[in-house]
Amino acid sequence: MAELDAFRAETRAWLDANCPPSMRTPMPEDEIAWGGRNAKFKNPDSKLWLDRMAARGWTAPTWPKQYGGGGLTRPEAKVLEEELRRIKARPALYSFGLWMLGPVLLEYANDQQKAEHLPKIVRGEIRWCQGYSEPGAGSDLASLRTRAEDKGDHFLINGQKVWTSYADQADWIFCLVRTDTTKKHEGISFVLFDMKWPGVEARPIKLISGSSPFCETFFTDVQVPKANLVGKLNGGWDIAKRLLQYERQNISSSGFGSLGGGAGLELEDIARKYVGEENGRIADADLRSRIAAHRMEAKAFALTVRRVEQEAKAGGGVGPAASILKYMAAKINQERCELMVEAMGNRALGWEGEGFSKGELQATRAWLRSKGNSIEGGTSEINLNVVAKRVLGLQDHQ
Amino acid sequence: MAVLTEEQTLLRDAAKAWLRAKSPVAALRKLRDSGNADGFDKAAWREICEMGWAGILIPEALGGSDLGYASLGLVLEETGRTLTASPLVASALAAASALLQGGSAAQQQAWLPKIASGEAIATLAVDETAHHAPERIALAAARKGDGWALTGRKLFVLDGGSADLVIVAARTSGRPGERNGVTLFLVPGNATGLTRHKLATVDSRGVADLEFADITVGKDAVLGPVDGGFDILEATLDRARAGLAAEMLGTATQAFEITLEYLKTRTQFGQLIGAFQALQHRAAKMFTEIELARSCVEAALAAIDSRANDVPALASLAKAKAGDALHLLSNEFVQMHGGIGMTDAHDAGLYLKRARAAEAAFGGSSYHRDRYARLAGY
Numbered sequence: 001m002a003e004l005d006a007f008r009a010e011t012r013a014w015l016d017a018n019c020p021p022s023m024r025t026p027m028p029e030d031e032i033a034w035g036g037r038n039a040k041f042k043n044p045d046s047k048l049w050l051d052r053m054a055a056r057g058w059t060a061p062t063w064p065k066q067y068g069g070g071g072l073t074r075p076e077a078k079v080l081e082e083e084l085r086r087i088k089a090r091p092a093l094y095s096f097g098l099w100m101l102g103p104v105l106l107e108y109a110n111d112q113q114k115a116e117h118l119p120k121i122v123r124g125e126i127r128w129c130q131g132y133s134e135p136g137a138g139s140d141l142a143s144l145r146t147r148a149e150d151k152g153d154h155f156l157i158n159g160q161k162v163w164t165s166y167a168d169q170a171d172w173i174f175c176l177v178r179t180d181t182t183k184k185h186e187g188i189s190f191v192l193f194d195m196k197w198p199g200v201e202a203r204p205i206k207l208i209s210g211s212s213p214f215c216e217t218f219f220t221d222v223q224v225p226k227a228n229l230v231g232k233l234n235g236g237w238d239i240a241k242r243l244l245q246y247e248r249q250n251i252s253s254s255g256f257g258s259l260g261g262g263a264g265l266e267l268e269d270i271a272r273k274y275v276g277e278e279n280g281r282i283a284d285a286d287l288r289s290r291i292a293a294h295r296m297e298a299k300a301f302a303l304t305v306r307r308v309e310q311e312a313k314a315g316g317g318v319g320p321a322a323s324i325l326k327y328m329a330a331k332i333n334q335e336r337c338e339l340m341v342e343a344m345g346n347r348a349l350g351w352e353g354e355g356f357s358k359g360e361l362q363a364t365r366a367w368l369r370s371k372g373n374s375i376e377g378g379t380s381e382i383n384l385n386v387v388a389k390r391v392l393g394l395q396d397h398q
Numbered sequence: 399m400a401v402l403t404e405e406q407t408l409l410r411d412a413a414k415a416w417l418r419a420k421s422p423v424a425a426l427r428k429l430r431d432s433g434n435a436d437g438f439d440k441a442a443w444r445e446i447c448e449m450g451w452a453g454i455l456i457p458e459a460l461g462g463s464d465l466g467y468a469s470l471g472l473v474l475e476e477t478g479r480t481l482t483a484s485p486l487v488a489s490a491l492a493a494a495s496a497l498l499q500g501g502s503a504a505q506q507q508a509w510l511p512k513i514a515s516g517e518a519i520a521t522l523a524v525d526e527t528a529h530h531a532p533e534r535i536a537l538a539a540a541r542k543g544d545g546w547a548l549t550g551r552k553l554f555v556l557d558g559g560s561a562d563l564v565i566v567a568a569r570t571s572g573r574p575g576e577r578n579g580v581t582l583f584l585v586p587g588n589a590t591g592l593t594r595h596k597l598a599t600v601d602s603r604g605v606a607d608l609e610f611a612d613i614t615v616g617k618d619a620v621l622g623p624v625d626g627g628f629d630i631l632e633a634t635l636d637r638a639r640a641g642l643a644a645e646m647l648g649t650a651t652q653a654f655e656i657t658l659e660y661l662k663t664r665t666q667f668g669q670l671i672g673a674f675q676a677l678q679h680r681a682a683k684m685f686t687e688i689e690l691a692r693s694c695v696e697a698a699l700a701a702i703d704s705r706a707n708d709v710p711a712l713a714s715l716a717k718a719k720a721g722d723a724l725h726l727l728s729n730e731f732v733q734m735h736g737g738i739g740m741t742d743a744h745d746a747g748l749y750l751k752r753a754r755a756a757e758a759a760f761g762g763s764s765y766h767r768d769r770y771a772r773l774a775g776y
Contacts, residue, residue, distance in 0.1 A: 268776040282776050289764075292771040300719050303693035307400070314401040321689040328686065387685060388678035392658055397673045 007076050011083045018052045019089050020045040027090045029362075034094050035124025037171050046090075053092035054123040060098055063106065068119035074313065096165070097121035097128040099250040101174050104243045108190075108231040117172075117192070129195070130247075131161040131175030131217060132240070139382050141176075142185045142237060146219060148177035155179070155191065155229075157199075157222040163376070167202035167215035170195055174243075180234050190236035193224045209368035210351075247377050252325030253305055256333035256373045265359075267291045267336065271343040287343060294335050301328050320391045327383040330373035337367040400696040406469055412449070413476040420445065421482040423745050429483060430602040436560045437596075437604020438483045447516025452490040455498060461511035467637065468699040471644035478648025481752050483603050485519045487645065487759075488556035492638040493520030496565045499637075500582060500622030500630035509563060509584075520563040522634065523552035523608055530761040532567065532631060535580050537610060539568035545616040546570075548583060551609050556759065558606030559596040562587045566610070567631050570624055580628040582621040589613050601755035636713035639760045640698040643713075643720035646756045647688070647695050650724040653731040653749045654684055660735055677734065684727055691716075691723040711773050718766035721757040728753035 022045045033039070033046045041047040053059050056070060061077040063069020072080065102121050105114055120126040137144040146159025157177055167173070172194055180187030195202065199222035204212035231239050265273075268291055271282045282288035304321055311319045340363050341348040348363050350356030356364075374380040388394045402410070421442050429439055446452065454470040456462025470491060477486060494513050497506055497520075512518035524532050537550030548568055558564065564585045572579025585592065591613040596606045622630040658681060661672030671677055698716035701709045728750040732739035739746040757763065 268771070268774065272776065280775070281771070288771060288776065289767055291776070292767040292774075295774070296715050296718060296767065296770055297690070299715055300690040300694050303697045304690055307693045307696065310401060311399070319399075320685075321693075324682075324686040324689055328690070381679070384679045384682040385675070387682035388675075392678075392681055392685060394658075394661060394672040394678050394681065395670055397675065398669055 004075055004079060008079045008083065011080055014056075015083055015087055015089065018049075019087060020049055023049045023090045023092075024088050025090075026088075031090075032094050033092065033124065034127055034166070034169070036127030036169065037125070038169065039124065039127075049090070050092045050124055057122060059093045059095075059124065060102060060118075060122045063102065063118065063122065067106075067114055068122035093124045095121060095124060095127070096130055097126065100130065100243050100246045101128050103246050104239050105230065107242065108239050112227070113192075113230060126171045127166070127169060129164050129167045129170035129173050129215075129217075130243075131164055131167075131173045133163045134160060135162050139379055141240070142188065144176055144178060144188065146175070146177050147181075148179050148189060148191065148224070150179070151223075154226060155224045157191075157193075157219045157224055159219050161217040161219075162205075162214075164202065164215045164217040165213055167195065167217045168204050168212075170202075173200075173217070174230075176236055176240050179236075183234070185237045186234055188236040188240065189233055190230045190239040191224055192228045192230060193222065197222055197224075199223075207369065208371065209365045211365065211369065213369075244378065248326040249322075251377055252322070252329050253309075256329055256370065267295065267339050267343065270340055274344050274347060287339075291339055291343070294332070294339055298332050298336070301325075301332055304328070323383075323387050323391050326377060327374075327380050327387075330380055333373050334370045337363075337370040341367045399692070400468070400700070402472075405465070406472055409465070409469055410472040410476065413451070413473045416445070416449065417476050417480045417482055421477075421480055423481050423748060426481045426483055426602060426748060427745075435596050435604070437557065437602060438485060438560075442482070443484050443516060446484055446486065447514075450514075451486060452494075452516050453514030455490065455494050456510045456514045460506060461514040466703040467640065468696070468703050470641055471695065471699040474641055474645040475648035475651075478645035478650075479652035481649065481748055483601075485521075485557045485560070485604075487638070487642055488521040488561065489513055489519045491641040492522040492556070492634065493561075493563065493565050495637040496522055496582065496621065496630065496634040499633045500627070502621075504618070505584060505621060512562075518562040519557055519560055520565065521555055521557050521561040522638065523555045523558065523564050523566045524631070524635070525553050525555075526551060527553065530758065530765055532628075532635060533577065534574040535567050535569050536574045537566065537568045539570045539581060539583060542614055545614060545619065546583065548585065548610045548613045548615065551607065553607050554597070554605050554759075555608055557604045558608050559594050559604050560587075564592075564608065565621065567627065572625075577628040579625050580631060581624050582627040582630060583615055584619045584621055585610075585613060585615060589615070599755060600751040602751075603755065605755075632710065635760055636698075636709050637702055639713045639717040639766075640695065640702060640709075642756060642760055643691075643695045643716040644699065646720040646724045646753075647691055649749060649752055649756065650688055650691065650720070650727040653724075653727040653746075653753075654688055656745070657681075657684075657727075657731050657734050671734075680730065680734075684723075684730060687719075687723040687726055691719040694719040711770060714761075714766035714769045714773070717761060718763040718770070721763040721766075724753045725757060725763070 022043060031043050031046055033050050057065060057068055058070045058080060061070040061072045061080050065071035098121060102118060105117060132141060134144050134146060148155040148157050172192060175191050177189055177191055178187055179189040199220040201218045202215040205214050205216060206212050271287060271291055275287060276283040305325060308319060308322045344360060344363060347360050350361055350364060450463055451473050453462030454465045457464045490513060497509055509520060513520055526536055537552060539546045539548045548566065552566065564587060566583045566585050568581055568583055569579055570581040591611040593609040594606045599605050661677060661681060662670060664671045694716040698712040701712045731746045731749055735746055738744050
């Protein structure tokens with residue numbers, strides 16, 4: 001305990017001295033630090049903050065020091081997390097490498113691959129994207145067809161991915177490819193390659209929200225050295241599933257709401273502002289009641305996330321409650337966005353221009369974007385299938 | 399499931415084993431069919447008290463075990479599974495909480511040992527209309543000589559027909575709707591002027607309407623400050639709500655497990671009905687509601703034990719979410735069983751009836767959503 005207290009004191013002192021004041025304010029979407037070769041830092045403090053955190057390995061607090069991580073124990077990492085939250089520090093780095101790829105490389109990759117890729121993830125030098133879904137392989141991901149032919153010392157990759165988040169801005173891709181066409185799940189391999197290599201092309205897809213966070217990604221005779229295969233040949237499905245667990249876990253614990261629009265206001269504040277008050281209550285009783293119901297559901301969800309973490313820490317592993325988190329995170333953010341738009345009334349229906357405030361336009365875009373929450377990272381229907389089959393033990397239809 | 403201490407694990411396992419053997423759902427059915435007007439089985443209650451469950455909240459010096467609310471919640475979750483009807487909620491949870499929150503040393507010494515041993519059953523009388531509305535207390539208490547005279551009615555009092563002690567929330571000043579002016583009184587069950595009307599309700603528990611006709615009590619019958627009893631009442635109600643929510647969580651969980659088992663055994667169209675995706679997704683949503691409710695119930699009980707300052711919001715959250723989950727589960731219990739679920743011979747109906755009674759007690763989901771918003775200032 002005393003050691004943890006000492007660590008807390010040290011951490012607090014270091015953060016006081018090293019977290020720039022502007023990094024302790026709410027983060028607008030255009031100031032997120034995604035890192036990468038072409039990293040843009042609208043606010044120079046973002047770069048300073050990233051570099052300082054990365055130098056200590058604190059962008060990946062629990063990863064081993066030999067791979068650039070912080071080498072912290074779980075309790076220490078929790079202290080760091082608490083201290084960061086206490087000063088409302090922005091995350092130093094947003095990164096699929098940190099959230100998804102890194103953990104599976106630690107588990108499945110060979111030493112050379114770990115030494116090559118992990119430190120660059122920690123420092124935010126390389127930005128990764130995820131080559132999973134294909135036009136014909138969405139919920140049924142294992143039916144993917146992007147082909148990797150064995151050419152002796154390398155694979156020759158041909159095919160197409162879709163919904164590849166930020167592929168147009170990413171440096172490298174972790175990609176599921178078919179290395180055996182005679183089998184389904186057992187014919188998939190997990191490979192890593194550079195988006196700059198010949199034959200790779202990413203085209204952004206414009207969404208209903210007007211933004212283009214996703215791409216179509218095409219591969220035409222891309223040569224990938226065999227050293228870039230992670231794990232066993234045809235053994236990629238297990239890695240793919242494990243990575244999805246990390247993806248859903250990350251969505252679950254952070255939720256979808258961190259950039260949800262509404263200029264950092266809670267729903268009840270938005271309703272007070274746009275609907276008005278009577279006797280200290282939101283004037284629209286029906287809306288007030290639905291906001292309260294939503295806030296309670298969101299609180300129940302937050303308590304469940306905390307409970308899952310506590311149970312895991314106590315050694316029980318990840319309990320069955322964890323299986324509902326991604327489904328709930330999507331549902332809650334979508335409901336929040338709908339209520340926000342409803343509370344703002346016509347002021348949430350602007351698309352662009354001076355007629356609407358920045359917060360109002362953000363709310364509109366966030367609402368439209370939220371429709372993807374129940375699709376990306378596994379649809380809600382697939383989530384419910386997983387609960388029914390793996391947790392409740394219900395059979396497949398014959 | 400929260401991380402339990404060894405003592406808590408033993409307590410829960412003992413409760414589970416005893417309830418399965420001595421107080422299964424069949425016991426409630428028997429109680430109902432025997433026309434028992436008390437709403438609980440005296441022999442079973444004696445055993446429950448011998449096992450110490452009635453004293454879980456009560457300090458050791460006063461005959462209890464002082465294990466706290468999370469521990470009592472574990473027991474209540476188990477009694478909720480088996481629909482065991484006993485004065486645990488009214489006496490060991492609600493009334494004991496009132497005495498612990500606001501009772502003088504003399505009042506605690508007079509009543510808590512008896513509540514712990516089961517020698518006395520106590521209850522809390524709050525509601526005066528068809529709905530839970532503690533803010534609108536009207537039952538009048540006027541000064542009379544050195545003491546007070548109580549006149550009015552209390553409705554749907556849990557175990558009100560058999561209670562030896564009724565803790566009554568009365569109005570000593572102000573108007574219904576005002577927090578100030580509420581005072582709590584200890585009124586013996588055999589007080590002159592107290593008329594009790596036992597009610598036959600769907601859940602077969604012992605609920606009664608109480609009429610107070612100029613009942614005289616001494617000044618030592620006042621629990622907590624005169625006119626300032628509302629804070630104690632609210633703290634008491636929050637403890638009762640969180641505890642009852644634990645019982646409801648148990649009831650919902652049991653309903654879910656029985657329904658899930660049915661999905662895995664009932665065949666139609668040459669399939670187990672649990673293989674149909676329409677039912678699978680409903681089952682997964684039921685599971686989700688129960689898991690969310692569990693988090694709320696455990697958080698509320700833990701907050702009470704650690705004297706956290708968000709007990710009111712968490713108690714309302716727990717009562718509402720456990721209520722929502724139980725509401726859903728009790729309906730799906732019947733629906734997914736089809737015709738058999740509509741028969742009196744099946745247990746689904748008993749769960750449905752208990753569900754609505756428990757949902758209404760100490761405030762339904764709609765009351766608690768409104769309160770949650772009020773507490774947050776909107």
